[in-house]
Amino acid sequence: xxxxxxxxxxxxxxxxxxxxxxxxxxxxxxxxxxxxxxxxxxxxxxxxxxxxxxxxxxxxxxxxxxxxxxxxxxxxxxxxxxxxxxxxxxxxxxxxxxxxxxxxxxxxxxxxxxxxxxxxxxxxxxxxxxxxxxxxxxxxxxxxxxxxxxxxxxxxxxxxxxxxxxxxxxxxxxxxxxxxxxxxxxxxxxxxxxxxxxxxxxxxxxxxxxxxxxxxxxxxxxxxxxxxxxx
Amino acid sequence: xxxxxxxxxxxxxxxxxxxxxxxxxxxxxxxxxxxxxxxxxxxxxxxxxxxxxxxxxxxxxxxxxxxxxxxxxxxxxxxxxxxxxxxxxxxxxxxxxxxxxxxxxxxxxxxxxxxxxxxxxxxxxxxxxxxxxxxxxxxxxxxxxxxxxxxxxxxxxxxxxxxxxxxxxxxxxxxxxxxxxxxxxxxxxxxxxxxxxxxxxxxxxxxxxxxxxxxxxxxxxxxxxxxxxxxxxxxxxxxxxxxxxxxxxxxxxxxxxxxxxxxxxxxxxxxxxxxxxxxx
Numbered sequence: 195x196x197x198x199x200x201x202x203x204x205x206x207x208x209x210x211x212x213x214x215x216x217x218x219x220x221x222x223x224x225x226x227x228x229x230x231x232x233x234x235x236x237x238x239x240x241x242x243x244x245x246x247x248x249x250x251x252x253x254x255x256x257x258x259x260x261x262x263x264x265x266x267x268x269x270x271x272x273x274x275x276x277x278x279x280x281x282x283x284x285x286x287x288x289x290x291x292x293x294x295x296x297x298x299x300x301x302x303x304x305x306x307x308x309x310x311x312x313x314x315x316x317x318x319x320x321x322x323x324x325x326x327x328x329x330x331x332x333x334x335x336x337x338x339x340x341x342x343x344x345x346x347x348x349x350x351x352x353x354x355x356x357x358x359x360x361x362x363x364x365x366x367x368x369x370x371x372x373x374x375x376x377x378x379x380x381x382x383x384x385x386x387x388x389x390x391x392x393x394x395x396x397x398x399x400x401x402x403x404x405x406x407x408x409x410x411x412x413x414x415x416x417x418x419x420x421x422x423x424x425x
Numbered sequence: 426x427x428x429x430x431x432x433x434x435x436x437x438x439x440x441x442x443x444x445x446x447x448x449x450x451x452x453x454x455x456x457x458x459x460x461x462x463x464x465x466x467x468x469x470x471x472x473x474x475x476x477x478x479x480x481x482x483x484x485x486x487x488x489x490x491x492x493x494x495x496x497x498x499x500x501x502x503x504x505x506x507x508x509x510x511x512x513x514x515x516x517x518x519x520x521x522x523x524x525x526x527x528x529x530x531x532x533x534x535x536x537x538x539x540x541x542x543x544x545x546x547x548x549x550x551x552x553x554x555x556x557x558x559x560x561x562x563x564x565x566x567x568x569x570x571x572x573x574x575x576x577x578x579x580x581x582x583x584x585x586x587x588x589x590x591x592x593x594x595x596x597x598x599x600x601x602x603x604x605x606x607x608x609x610x611x612x613x614x615x616x617x618x619x620x621x622x623x624x625x626x627x628x629x630x631x632x633x634x635x636x637x638x639x640x641x642x643x644x645x646x647x648x649x650x651x652x653x654x655x656x657x658x659x660x661x662x663x664x665x666x667x668x669x670x671x672x673x674x675x676x677x678x679x680x681x682x683x684x685x686x687x688x689x690x691x692x693x694x695x696x697x698x699x700x701x702x703x704x705x
Contacts (some may be wrong), residue, residue: 200454224439231435358672359625 215342223382283313332387339379346372624669
C-alpha cells in the first residue's frame with residue numbers, strides 16, 4: 195500500500211461518473227437503513243400489540259367491554275393497529291347489523307366477515323409497505339456498484355494507454371477507486387437483503403395469525419348469533 | 426396498542442449508523458497510513474557514465490590535428506623523395522654525357538692514329554681498320570650495355586617509387602580507417618547510452634546478458650526497424666532492448682555525420698547491447 199493511497203483520497207479524487215455512482219449507493223444505503231429500522235419498529239410494535247390483545251381477548255372478558263376499552267384510544271386519534279383493528283371492524287359491523295333488527299343471521303355474519311377481511315387487507319398492506327423497496331435495493335445496488343467499477347477501470351486503462359511506462363503504480367489507484375464502488379454496492383445490498391428476508395417471513399407469520407384470529411372470532415360471533423334465537 | 430410509525434427516529438438512526446461507519450473508516454485509514462512502513466524494493470542503481478561532449482569534441486579535434494600533421498609530414502617526405510629522385514636523374518645524365526665525351530675522344534684518337542698509320546704504313550691499314558672496327562664494335566657494345574643498365578636502373582627506380590607510393594597509400598588508408606574506427610566507436614557509444622536511457626530493466630535481467638540488435642537507420646537518425654540478431658537467451662531482456670531502441674526512435678546525434686561514414690557503418694548497424702549497471 196502506497197503512502198498516498200487512502201480510501202478518502204480515492205473517493206475524493208475519483209472521476210465524476212464513479213463519484214456519482216458512489217453518491218447513489220450512499221443514498222440508497224441510507225434510505226434502506228431508514229426502512230430497515232422503521233420496519234423493525236413497526237413489526238415489533240405489531241407483534242407486541244397482537245400478543246397483548248390476544249391475552250386480553252382470551253381472558254374471558256366481555257366482548258362489548260373489550261370494544262369499549264379501545265374506543266377512547268381511537269378518539270384520542272392514536273392509531274389502533276393490528277389484530278385489534280380487525281376485531282373492532284368486525285364487532286362494530288356485527289353490532290350495527292344486529293341493532294337494526296330484521297336482518298337474517300347469515301347476512302349479519304356475512305357483513306361482519308366482510309368488514310374483518312377489509313380491515314385485514316388494510317393491515318397487511320400496512321405491514322408490507324416499503325418491503326419491496328428493500329428488495330429492490332438488495333438486488334440492484336450490486337449492479338450499480340459493478341457499473342461504477344467497470345467505468346472506473348475503463349478510465350484507468352484509458353489513462354494507462356497514454357503512459358509510456360506501464361507500471362502497477364499507474365493502474366492501482368484507478369482500480370482501487372473503482373473497487374470502492376463495488377464495496378459500497380455490497381455494503382448497501384447485504385443488509386437490505388437480510389432485512390427483506392427476515393421481515394417478509396415475520397409479516398407472513400403475522401398475517402397468518404390475523405387470519406386465524408378472524409376465523410376464531412367469526413366462530414365466536416357465529417355461536418352468539420345462533421345461540422340467541424329470539425333475535 | 427398503537428402501531429408505531431417511527432420515521433424520524435429511524436432516519437436519525439440510519440444517518441448515525443452511516444456516519445459512524447464512515448468515521449471509523451477514516452480513522453482506521455489514518456492509523457493504517459501511520460503504521461505502514463514503506464519497504465522500498467532494492468532500487469537499480471543507474472551508473473550514468475557521463476561522456477562529456479566537449480571532451481569528445483576536443484578529442485575529435487586532436488585527432489584531426491594529428492591527421493593534418495601526419496599529412497604534412499608525408500607531403501614533406503614526398504617532396505624530399507622527389508628531390509632525391511631528380512638529383513639522381515641529373516647525376517645519371519651527367520654520367521652519360523661524360524661517357525659520351527670519352528667515347529668521342531677515343532674515337533678522335535683512333536682517327537689520328539689511323540691517319541698516322543695510313544701515312545706510315547699501308548700494310549698496317551687493315552689492322553688499324555680492323556682495330557677501329559673492333560673498337561667501334563666494342564664501344565657500341567659498351568653503349569648498349571650501358572643503355573641496358575640504365576634501363577634496368579630506371580625500372581628499379583620506378584618500382585621503388587611505386588612501392589613507396591603504395592606504402593604511402595596504405596598508410597593513408599590505415600590512418601583514415603583508424604580515425605573512422607574511432608568515430609564509429611564514439612557514435613556507437615552514444616547510441617548505446619541513449620538506448621540504455623530508454624531501457625527499462627526487466628526483472629529477469631542479469632549482468633552479463635548480451636543481445637545483438639540490427640538497427641536500420643536513415644541519415645536523419647530515424648530508426649527504420651530493429652531486429653534481434655543474437656538473443657541473450659532471455660526473451661524479456663531481448664524485448665526490452667528492442668523496445669528501447671524503438672522508443673529512442675531517432676538518434677539525433679547521427680544527423681551531422683559524414684555521409685560516407687554513415688553509409689558504411691550506420692545504415693545497418695549492429696548494436697551489442699550490454700547494460701553494465703545491473704546490481705545482480
